[in-house]
Amino acid sequence: MRNTLLYFTVIIFAISFTSCRDCEEEVEDSVAALWKNGIKQELPYGDLSDYLDIRTYSIFVSGSDVYVVGSERSAGKGILWKNGIAQVLPFIRSSSLSVFVSENDVYVVGNNMVWKNGEVVYTLNDGLYSISVYEGDVYVAGDKHVWKNGEVIQTLGSEANSIVVYNGDVYVATEYTVYKNGEVIQSANKGEHFYSLFILDGDVYIGGNGKVWKNGNVEYSINGSVSSVFVSGNDVYVTTEFYVFKNGEVIQSASVSEYSPLIIDSFSSVFVSGNDVYVSGYYFKTVRYCD
Structure with missing residues (x-):
């Protein structure tokens, strides 16, 4: 009995001693990630013994293939993942990249360049942020212009955040204005x-x-700034930095470290294929140090 009491005393002392130690949690890496129906998988890149500062910006699903585009910011390299396999895109030092797949051709836009299947097809005199392909024509939107196959078709009052071509109509969103074929269809109110x-x-x-918004009317009010919208049937999916929403309700939240209130996940883009919801983003790998 005495030995048993001594055993429990040691355990209690050890727990108390550990809980009183001065511990700090530090971020070791930020790593690209893909969530499928809420299950996270790491998107590997390079030598993980080196510090990585990776962000992802865009996701596209074509058939059974999942494409994610991002960058390793400390080295200034663009990265395209196809089904978890990384391909480095040279000459990219962009904080905003976009990927689009059309008839098995993979397009990536970033900085002032457009890639098709890993080869540069256009180098333009604009910072480029978003891409859409329709019937073989390549549309990109950037700092000041909208381009079609390398030629300017619209001059913008401010930089574009998103471009979509639907049934031949070209929609562009800047921070304060949405255009359809060059005509304003919605303007932002104050704030x-x-x-x-x-x-x-x-x-x-x-x-x-x-x-x-849907057709100019507020459909949902949510917590955070929207980074991506995807509509499948009657369902509207949205990502913000820390949440994924479906029809205005949270269906996925960023993880929090078990040791501290540090939020370790961040979401960038959403794509729905069939019944599967794919989300791109990144997460922090942390290390806990105790004195």
Whole structure:
């Protein structure tokens, strides 16, 4: 009995001693990630013994293939993942990249360049942020212009955040204005900002700071600024930095470290294929140090 009491005394002392130690949690890496129906998988890149500062910006699903585009910011390299396999894109030092797949051709836009299947097809005199392909024509939107196959078709008043071509109509969202074929169809009210577009059956969905609009009317008010909108059937999916929403309700939240209130996940883009919901983002790998 005495030995048993001594044993428990040691355990209690050890727990008390550990809980009183001065511990700090530090971020070791930020790593690309893909969530499928809420299950996270790491998107590997390079030598993980080195510090990585990775962000992802866009996701596209074509058949059974999942494409995610991002960058390793400390080295200034663009990265395209196909089904978890990384391909480095040279000459990219961009904080905003976009990927689009059309008839097995993979397009990536970033900085002032457009890639098709890993080869540069256009180098333009604009910072480029978003891409859409329709019937073989390549549309990109950037700092000041909208381009079609390397030629300017529209001059913008401010930089574009999103472009969608639907049934031949070209929709562009800047921070304060949404255009259809060069004509204004929606302007932001005071305090409103537009970040992402999605068009389905002629309906125009816009994601902004704390709101989702459908055809000019507020459809949902949400917590956070929208980074991506995707519509599947009657369901509207939205990502903000820390949440994924479906029809205005949270279906996925960023994880929090078990040791501290540090939020370790961040979401960037959503794509729905069949019954599967894919989300791109990144997460922090942390290390806990105790004195």
